[in-house]
Amino acid sequence: MAAAKQLNKITLKGSAAIVSEFFFYGINNILYQRGVYPPEMFKQEKKYGLTILVSTDETLLTYLNDNVLPQLQGNVMLLSSVLPLFCQRQQLFLQIEWLEKGAVKRLVVVIRESETNETLERWQFEIQCESDKSENGKPATKSKETINSEIRAVIRQVTATVTFLPLLECPCSFDLLFYTDKNLEVSEKWEDSSPCLIPNSEEVKLRSFSTSVHKVDGAVSYKFSM
Amino acid sequence: MEDYSETAENTTTFRIMGDFKRFLSSHSDNPSSELTIKENTSKASDVMMRVKMKQIEAAHASSERAHVKANIELESKFEQLTAQNKVLKDKADSLQGKVNSLTTKLLDMQDEVKQMRKDKEAEISKWENSYLHLETLKQEADSRLSEEMMMVTSQNQQLSEHNLMLQSQNNILNLKCEEHYTHMDQYKRSLEASQTVLKDYQETKSKLARSEQQVNRLKQELATLQDTKTLAKTLKEEMNRLRHIEVEFKKIHEENYLLRQNNDNFALLQEKLHSVESKLARAELQCANVPSLEVENNMLTQRIEQLQNMSVTKNEHSSLQIELSSLSQKLSTAQEENLNLKAELSTLRNHNIELNSSIKAIDQKLTEKSEICASLNAQLLRLRKRAGLLAKERDSIREILQSYDAELTMTSHTTQLNKRIENEAASNKRLYHRIEELEDENKKLADEAMKNRLGIKTLESQKELNETPDSPMVSQTMNEENSVLREKIQKYEAERPTLIEKIEQLEAWIEQGKIKGDYNPENTKVIHFAMNPADLAHQKSKQDVANLKEECIRLRQKLREAADGHEVSVAEVESLKLAQEEASRAELRNQRLKEVFTKKIQEFRQACYSLTGYRIDTLNDSQFRLVSMYAESESDYLLFEMNERGEMKLLETEYSTTLTELVNLHLHHQNSIPMFLSAISVNLFSQQTLA
Numbered sequence: 001m002a003a004a005k006q007l008n009k010i011t012l013k014g015s016a017a018i019v020s021e022f023f024f025y026g027i028n029n030i031l032y033q034r035g036v037y038p039p040e041m042f043k044q045e046k047k048y049g050l051t052i053l054v055s056t057d058e059t060l061l062t063y064l065n066d067n068v069l070p071q072l073q074g075n076v077m078l079l080s081s082v083l084p085l086f087c088q089r090q091q092l093f094l095q096i097e098w099l100e101k102g103a104v105k106r107l108v109v110v111i112r113e114s115e116t117n118e119t120l121e122r123w124q125f126e127i128q129c130e131s132d133k134s135e136n137g138k139p140a141t142k143s144k145e146t147i148n149s150e151i152r153a154v155i156r157q158v159t160a161t162v163t164f165l166p167l168l169e170c171p172c173s174f175d176l177l178f179y180t181d182k183n184l185e186v187s188e189k190w191e192d193s194s195p196c197l198i199p200n201s202e203e204v205k206l207r208s209f210s211t212s213v214h215k216v217d218g219a220v221s222y223k224f225s226m
Numbered sequence: 227m228e229d230y231s232e233t234a235e236n237t238t239t240f241r242i243m244g245d246f247k248r249f250l251s252s253h254s255d256n257p258s259s260e261l262t263i264k265e266n267t268s269k270a271s272d273v274m275m276r277v278k279m280k281q282i283e284a285a286h287a288s289s290e291r292a293h294v295k296a297n298i299e300l301e302s303k304f305e306q307l308t309a310q311n312k313v314l315k316d317k318a319d320s321l322q323g324k325v326n327s328l329t330t331k332l333l334d335m336q337d338e339v340k341q342m343r344k345d346k347e348a349e350i351s352k353w354e355n356s357y358l359h360l361e362t363l364k365q366e367a368d369s370r371l372s373e374e375m376m377m378v379t380s381q382n383q384q385l386s387e388h389n390l391m392l393q394s395q396n397n398i399l400n401l402k403c404e405e406h407y408t409h410m411d412q413y414k415r416s417l418e419a420s421q422t423v424l425k426d427y428q429e430t431k432s433k434l435a436r437s438e439q440q441v442n443r444l445k446q447e448l449a450t451l452q453d454t455k456t457l458a459k460t461l462k463e464e465m466n467r468l469r470h471i472e473v474e475f476k477k478i479h480e481e482n483y484l485l486r487q488n489n490d491n492f493a494l495l496q497e498k499l500h501s502v503e504s505k506l507a508r509a510e511l512q513c514a515n516v517p518s519l520e521v522e523n524n525m526l527t528q529r530i531e532q533l534q535n536m537s538v539t540k541n542e543h544s545s546l547q548i549e550l551s552s553l554s555q556k557l558s559t560a561q562e563e564n565l566n567l568k569a570e571l572s573t574l575r576n577h578n579i580e581l582n583s584s585i586k587a588i589d590q591k592l593t594e595k596s597e598i599c600a601s602l603n604a605q606l607l608r609l610r611k612r613a614g615l616l617a618k619e620r621d622s623i624r625e626i627l628q629s630y631d632a633e634l635t636m637t638s639h640t641t642q643l644n645k646r647i648e649n650e651a652a653s654n655k656r657l658y659h660r661i662e663e664l665e666d667e668n669k670k671l672a673d674e675a676m677k678n679r680l681g682i683k684t685l686e687s688q689k690e691l692n693e694t695p696d697s698p699m700v701s702q703t704m705n706e707e708n709s710v711l712r713e714k715i716q717k718y719e720a721e722r723p724t725l726i727e728k729i730e731q732l733e734a735w736i737e738q739g740k741i742k743g744d745y746n747p748e749n750t751k752v753i754h755f756a757m758n759p760a761d762l763a764h765q766k767s768k769q770d771v772a773n774l775k776e777e778c779i780r781l782r783q784k785l786r787e788a789a790d791g792h793e794v795s796v797a798e799v800e801s802l803k804l805a806q807e808e809a810s811r812a813e814l815r816n817q818r819l820k821e822v823f824t825k826k827i828q829e830f831r832q833a834c835y836s837l838t839g840y841r842i843d844t845l846n847d848s849q850f851r852l853v854s855m856y857a858e859s860e861s862d863y864l865l866f867e868m869n870e871r872g873e874m875k876l877l878e879t880e881y882s883t884t885l886t887e888l889v890n891l892h893l894h895h896q897n898s899i900p901m902f903l904s905a906i907s908v909n910l911f912s913q914q915t916l917a
Contacts, residue, residue, distance in 0.1 A: 063759060105750055108743060114763035115771070122743055173763035177754045179745055186753060193754040195743045203741040219741040 010142060015213030016099035018144075019127065022151050022209070022216065023107060024064060027176070028054045029155055030109055030123055033162050036172050048152040098180065099214065102129035106179035110196045114171045119196045119223070121165065123158075126217040130210065142212040150209030154218055157207050164204075165222055198223050248277075450644040457651050461623060464654065468623070471616050478609045485602050492595055495588055502581045509574035516567055523560055530557065597679060601672060608668045615661050619654060626650050839907045849877070852903070856910035864906075866899075874899055 010018070025047055032042050032053040037060070042053035055061060098104040109123040177193055180186075198221055206218030530553055626647055736744075745752065835841045839855040845865075852864040865877035876882060876893060885906065892902035 060759065063755070063757070106745070110760065112760045112764070114760070114767045117760070117764045124741065124743060126740070171763070171767070173760040175754055175758040175760035177752050179750050179752055182749050182751050184751075189756055190753045191756045193752050195745060195752050197743050201742055203738065205741060221742050 010144075010147075010211055010213060012100055012213055015211040018147060018151075018211050019099055019214050019216060022154075023125070025052050025054070026125075026155060026158065027064065027109055027174075028052065029158055030111075031055065031060075031174060033159055034111060034121070034165070034172075035168055036111060036174050048148050048155065050152055050155060052155065098178070098184070099127070101184075103181045103184045104178055105181075106177075108177040108179070108196070110175045110177055111168065111172050112175060112196070114173045119198050120168060120172065121220065121222045122196065122198060122201075124219045124221065126219070128215040128217070130213055130215055142210070147209065147211050150207075154207045154209050154216075158218070158220075161204065161206070161220055165220070166225070200224060446641065450641065453648060454644060457626075457647050460651060460654075461626065464619065464623060468616060468620055471612070475609065475613050475616075478606065481602065482606055485599060485606075488595060489599065492592060495592070499585055499588060502585070506574070506578045506581060509571065509578065512567060513571045513574070516564070516571060519560075519564060519567070523557070523564065526553070526557060526560070530554070593683070597676075600675070604668065604672050604675070608665065611664065612661060615657055619657060622650050622654060838903070840903065850874075854907055854910055856907060856914050858910075864903075876902075 028042070029052055031037055032039065032055075037055060037057065039053075041055055041057050041060075043056050044051045045054045046052075104127055106127060107125045109125075110119055111121040111123075112119050175193075175196070177196060200223070201221040202224040203219060203221040206220060208215060208217040210216070530550065533553075534550065629646060831842065835855065840852045841855075843851045843853075845851055848868045850866045850868070852866065853860065854862070857863070862881040863879060864882055865879050866874045867877055868874055876889070876899075882889070888902055888905050888909075892898055892905055
């Protein structure tokens with residue numbers, strides 16, 4: 001019984017791992033659905049009870065898994081020993097350390113036109129730390145199944161948004177923006193960026209999911225031209 | 227044997243025959259003797275002779291037969307014997323073979339024996355030799371032995387001498403030893419004595435230690451006994467005190483019970499007070515209603531008067547009167563009610579005053595009681611604590627008593643028990659000290675509390691005194707302030723919904739902004755990875771654009787040049803001229819070669835024609851047409867075809883059909899085309915010459 005209860009408790013680290021994994025799959029899904037990369041560069045993978053298309057491009061994967069998060073590998077090894085439940089995948093995405101600290105407030109997937117560098121779409125994920133409760137000794141009790149179902153709903157909605165988003169006709173590329181604490185120390189590979197706002201944009205709020213430690217609110221804003 | 231049996235039978239028959247003849251002869255003799263004696267006698271003698279002859283002959287024959295028989299028997303016996311002989315001979319042969327083999331064996335054995343003998347002899351000689359050798363060795367050994375014996379004897383002598391020496395030394399040593407032994411004995415004795423002394427000493431020491439221990443123990447026991455005595459005394463005192471304390475405890479319990487009862491009474495009184503106060507409030511309300519009722523009454527009376535005036539003017543007297551009467555009745559009842567109410571009010575006021583006074587009195591009582599209660603509660607707490615401590619003490623004392631009882635039963639663990647008692651006593655003392663300290667503290671605190679309460683009371687009374695004269699002024703100012711504040715509150719409340727709306731709008735706006743990507747730059751910053759795909763793609767596209775632009779510029783330049791008209795350089799013209807010349811030269815050469823080839827081919831064909839007498843023309847598909855020099859017409863030609871292997875075949879033509887004989891002979895039989903051709907040319911030539 002004790003063991004079963006233990007499994008349902010989600011620690012800060014476990015939550016960070018879940019959120020990071022969601023971002024890996026979510027970003028891949030957006031890139032596939034929006035046609036940022038050609039569809040032959042993706043392979044099918046089963047996750048959250050869905051078939052999600054994950055990129056096979058080495059440079060993209062290294063960007064997501066290694067370059068964006070250079071310190072991640074060590075953390076992942078550590079986490080995989082601590083949290084075998086949540087680390088089925090070795091390549092975890094997103095700076096888990098930042099997530100644990102609550103330093104990342106927002107993650108934005110910006111889709112820009114390669115030629116003009118004009119921002120066409122912003123997929124924004126607001127990350128709220130609800131960890132105060134759990135740190136006060138009250139363990140989070142949300143089961144992994146419910147979290148997965150919430151994540152599934154978010155990813156499904158992202159897939160569904162393709163129906164109303166304008167077609168990306170010119171070659172595009174993407175960037176990841178992190179809204180972090182002003183005082184967060186980052187390595188040289190990171191640099192300050194503009195928020196890449198879209199003037200005259202249309203916004204659509206997406207579903208949210210919560211690990212009971214982190215809450216992730218999704219939204220998409222896109223260039224609206226009549 | 228059969229023969230033999232036949233002979234026997236035969237013999238019997240002969241005998242029978244003989245007997246018969248004899249009889250006959252005898253019978254004949256007798257009658258003849260009488261008649262003719264002389265003649266008969268001669269005749270008889272002849273017959274006799276003949277018979278005798280015949281008898282002899284018969285005997286001879288029988289003897290011969292017997293002889294033959296015997297011969298035959300002998301022969302058979304001989305044969306048997308010869309067979310036996312043969313068998314024996316065989317046996318003898320075999321035996322002789324055996325004998326021979328045995329003799330050969332014997333000879334072999336003899337040879338072997340000889341050899342053995344020789345070997346033995348050789349061995350014997352060897353042994354003899356070795357014996358001799360050994361003997362010599364023995365002699366040598368003997369000589370050596372004798373020598374050694376000599377040596378040994380000499381050594382023995384030396385040894386005996388040495389022995390003597392040693393014996394003498396030994397004697398000396400023995401003497402010395404004896405001396406030492408005597409010394410040793412002396413020492414041993416002295417040692418034993420000293421050991422005995424030592425033992426005695428140790429025993430005495432141990433005895434001393436034991437006695438010391440005993441002394442110590444005794445001392446300890448003494449001390450413990452003294453302690454126990456003192457402890458017992460103290461315990462007795464404590465027991466006395468405990469009894470006192472228990473009595474006090476009982477008293478406190480009683481007091482407590484009383485206080486509780488007081489408390490209950492107090493609560494009842496409070497409830498009563500509450501009910502009275504509520505009644506009072508109701509009465510006051512009614513009192514407040516009184517002026518309004520009076521006003522109503524006045525109004526009503528005025529109306530009635532008006533109505534009465536109206537009634538005077540109007541004719542509807544009766545109805546109005548009825549109404550009036552009813553109204554007057556109502557009025558009277560109202561007045562009565564009013565009076566009643568007034569009376570009630572006055573009574574209620576009186577009651578109120580009384581109640582107020584009683585409330586005050588009760589309050590005073592209550593305060594007193596509460597103070598008493600508080601002090602009693604404090605006392606109670608103190609006493610409870612004390613009771614707890616006492617209970618602990620009692621328990622400890624009981625334990626001690628139990629231990630005493632145990633001591634009485636089991637005196638063996640006196641020291642442990644004594645120690646325990648000491649500990650208990652010490653703890654008791656400490657507890658007493660603690661209790662005393664706590665009690666002192668309690669007292670101090672209670673005094674302080676009393677003082678404080680008194681101070682508070684005096685302050686409150688002063689405050690009341692101070693407030694009472696200024697109360698209407700204060701209330702007025704307060705009321706003014708109140709009204710101002712109320713107004714303000716109303717204003718703010720009016721403002722509030724608009725502000726809430728604004729806030730909501732702003733929140734919505736902020737939310738929208740958040741969704742758009744706005745952020746607070748004071749506490750957040752936006753970072754991204756330097757080598758992100760978008761920037762890389764942008765750079766790449768820039769690079770591509772730059773490259774394309776360059777290319778475009780280049781191409782444009784070229785185009786422009788082309789449009790302006792290309793000025794041909796001298797070098798280019800020269801090179802072109804040279805090229806053209808070269809081309810014309812090459813063409814000329816080709817032409818010449820062609821001419822030469824045609825000429826040569828012509829010559830060759832001419833040569834072939836004049837040499838072979840045939841003109842050979844090549845047709846399509848490796849076919850050759852041969853027309854003879856002597857042909858009657860051009861249509862008389864032969865067709866040959868060359869296959870892949872280079873072999874020639876004659877094809878059928880009109881002319882060839884006329885040459886079946888030649889074809890059969892030269893092509894089918896001889897398998898030679900040159901012969902066939904030459905035969906044709908011979909035929910044609912002969913025909914032409916004949917013609």
